Amino acid sequence: MSISEFFHMGGYAVYVWSSYGLAFVVMLAIFIKPVLTRKQIIRELRMKYRQQERQQQDNAQAEN
Numbered sequence: 001m002s003i004s005e006f007f008h009m010g011g012y013a014v015y016v017w018s019s020y021g022l023a024f025v026v027m028l029a030i031f032i033k034p035v036l037t038r039k040q041i042i043r044e045l046r047m048k049y050r051q052q053e054r055q056q057q058d059n060a061q062a063e064n
Contacts, residue, residue, distance in 0.1 A: 009016050
């Protein structure tokens, strides 16, 4: 079996390689999506924490 026969796959290369490509894209998305979601959640939590700190400082200044 030669390399060209392997990549041709008996005439089914389009179906085989496209399914490999699609599976690769799906697996890549499965690994990347949680990382991006985690970063977004951390960013939102930091922003809320800063807002709460500002409100507490404003309230403390208003009391004085």
